[in-house]
Structures are given as C-alpha cells and as structure tokens.
Amino acid sequence: MPDKAVLRRCTREELDLIRSEVLCHSSGGLVGLDVLCAGAPGSGCVEVLAVHPSASAEALGGGRPPFLAGVHAARICGGRVEPLMGLLSALWGGIDRGYLIVDERAEAVFLYGRDVLPRGVIRRSPSPCGTYAVLNRRREPLGWARRRGRVYANLVDAGWYLRSGLRGRGRPLCLITAQDSANTASRARPIHAPT
C-alpha cells in the first residue's frame, strides 16, 4: 500500500473479511471497538485499525487527517486478512477458539521469533482460518502462527517489539492524506458474532 493512505470507514466486503478472521478466534468478537480502514479498497493492501468509538468519531470527524487512530489490528492483502499484534490486544481475554496454548519453553522461543513445535503445544483449538492465536498458560496472547507441516510457523509475536531495535522503526502504516474518502465510505460498526 502507499505510505499515505486515507483513513475511512471499511467497506462491507472488508468488514466481512475481518469479521470472519475475528470469529475464527473469538465467539464474542471485538467488543466495544469500531473498525476503520486505511488504503484504497480493492487495490494493494488495506490497513485495519481497531478503535474506541469515541476516537473513531474524532479521527473521521476532524478536519485534519490523523497519523494514527486506535491500534493497528490487521492488514488485508489480496482478499486475505493478515492478523497483527493489535488484533490480539483487541481480543485480549476473549480468545476461545483457533488457538494454541503452549508451555513455558515454547513461549520463550516463540517470543524470540521461532516456530512452535508440536511438543510445545499443551492444547489446540482448531482454526477454520488457518491462523492460530498462540497463548501462554495464562491464556495471554503471544502472537500469531500458521500451521506449516508439523510445526506452527511464527507469523508475528510480541517479541518483535524488542527485536526491532529502535521501537517503531519502519514505514508509517497510517499516515493519512487529506484526500476525501466519502466515495468509499460505508458504515463502521463494531464486529460481533451473529446473534
């Protein structure tokens, strides 16, 4: 995606994609949070942000484009959702499916960026999406993994924060231009499980 992307309400298609990913891991969905998108829909990648409703109103309603709103939760590329650490923050305490619970040794190596080996898995809950939230014994989220053969490959983990050296180095993910996004707007709404 271009570095400068318009923060906007997600399209219905984007919301459906995010909802499917969320529901793979949490029957309760994202509680009390709005979902916003940045980037042109249907082209390149779209960044997904989980935002408290008061902040999303602020970010969309102000005259000035924000640099960031809420937490960077995921990225949609080619119709596929790549979950990020922010989504685990948003699902904190609510992950009840699509997870791996790992032992202390597996936790330590996973947080160094390594994969999870079968012997480190204490409990597995199937994931229809293919991605697994990796949890420690306290069910605190450590990162995301995807099954690759016998191992669960590390997609992203909480240790990147240290390993990245300079915290926050990298391209801006949500630098917003003043471009009007009205044409692509759809209603932002909290993502919940079907009732």
Added chain:
Amino acid sequence: MRSALERLSEGLALARGAVERGGGLAPRELAALAERHGAHPDQVARYAELLGSREEVEGMLGAREGDVMRTLRANTLRVDRDELASRLEAKGASVRPYRHTPYGLVVEESPIPLAAYHEHLLGLFYIQGPASMLPVLALSPEGASRIADAAAGVGGKATQISQHNPRSPVIALDVSERKLMALKANASRLGAFNIVAYLMDARGIGSLGEFDRVLLDAPCTGEGLMPFARGRRPRPQGEVESAARVQVELLESALRSLGPGGELVYSTCSTNFEENELVVHSVLEALEDSGAGHFSLVDTGLDFGDAGAVEYAGISLPSQFRLCRRFYPHRHATEGFTICRIRRS
C-alpha cells in the same frame, strides 16, 4: 501590552545576570564543580541560585542513576499492581509499591533487564520514571470528555491517560514521525484504543478544537536526566533560554485550546526556573492582559515534592506558584522534574 515572549525575555535577562555572577559561587569553585560533574559552569550557577547552599548543589550534581528509583507502571487495563508484583517476584525480581501512585512499582532488584520480561512484551507494564508518572496523576483525566497530550513523544503519558480514562478520545500530538511510530507500537502493546495521533507542532493545537484536559509535557533541556549517563552533558544558559522560548509558545497555544473550566498540566524533566515557573508566569500574565481569559494555578494533588520556586535571580513570583511541584534526584530519588497545574475559569 507585552507578549509572553517579551515578558519571558525580561526574566531571562535577569536570570542570565545571576548566572553570570556565578549564583553566589566563586569562579574557581564553579569551574571545579562543573569539571568534576561533567556539567557546564552555567548549570552549576543555576543550581546555586536555585538551591542556595553548596551542599545542595553538590547533592544535585552528584546524583547518579542508582540514586533514582527504578520504576514501572502496571498497565491496569490488563493487570493490577499486586498481581504484576507477584509475577515479577516469582521470576526473581524484588519490587514494592510506588506509594505515590496507584499503579507504580519500585524495582529494587531484577535478574534481567525490565524490557526483557514477557510481562513487558505482553503489555502488562510500561517502564516509566518515578517523576514521569506524576503529571498524568496531576491531570486527573478521569471523566474528561476530550483530552490532549500536546507533546506526546512515544506515548508513555498518552497511554497512561488511557489507563485513567479509556473511553474518551486522547489526542496525541508530536512533530516527530519516528516518535509517533513508537507511540503506535506502545498503544498496540498496551491496548490503548482511544488515542488519535497527529503529526503536527503543538503550537497549532488550536486548529483541533477545545479540550477539557491538556497535558503539555514540554520539550526541554532534559536537565533533570543528569543522573543518567544518557542525560549527562553540559547545558549552557543559551540552551535553557532557547528551550524556554519554545515552551512559552507551546504553553500559550495549549492554554488557549482549553475550554472553560478546563485544566492543563505543564511539566518538564528539568528543574530550571527559566523553563518552568518563569515560562508559566510569562504566559499567564500575557493571557490575562490580552483578555484571553482567566487562568490560575491550582493544587497538583500530588502528595510529595517541593513547592514551586517563587524567588530566583531577583525575580519574585506570586505565592500561588508554590502550588507547582518540584522533584530533585538527591531529595526525592526521582528524575529532576517540575509540574504545574493550571485552570481556566
């Protein structure tokens, strides 16, 4: 009608005179102290003018990292302080509550660097200095409907505000894209969903509407970080004056963005009178004279720290400046810090 900058310049001229006179110390004594402690002679003179006795000046200059409490802030959005303390102690750390805050822990010993604990990676705590935790407590943003962190940096205090008030928007401003990227990582790690960050100079905060709470932890000389190797460098008077000029502009803009009844906390990691009470006094007087509203200093609500300075370099300030709070490494075991709280009537 004199502007805040003009008023500041008058005060800075008086302060410069006092510093040039050595703050009452003999030139040889000044030079020896400066050399021994890696400070600038102007800095030694400022401390002498502010603290009075040679013993106090030596205490201030001689403070080192080990004299400052090593603290962290439990992220109460996810864990309470007692539970975090138990978890860290189970891993070999020795901690105790930082009693001036509801979520701080003082780390007496730790077998590994604090940043390496899994609890840190998982966002259960934020590493924050003992004085750095206090401005948000003074701000008391609970119940506020719109809050600004006008110089947010990497978001340490913006995420702390989220702990106090996770439901109202926290508008975080900074001129550094690099710092805002770090703020993004911190917000994600700590689960702060109500922050909206703008890459902008806080002197333009007026374009963002009115706030009922504003934190201005202003860019400063960082002289309060002298105990740490990263903060130990000589700071001539000219550097202090440059910082104060920017601080005046930031504070004036930030105060103008307050709605009626709104409150602002002004803080710096510096104990220099020029960067603190003098800045606040220059701006409050200028705003009062210009009819921009009535602003007054109010109690910070903090239960420790020294009173604000009201006499310095022949400058006398109204007694309400005693309501500001000052923190010194050698007296309070914190970074050097100054905090003032201002209310708009």
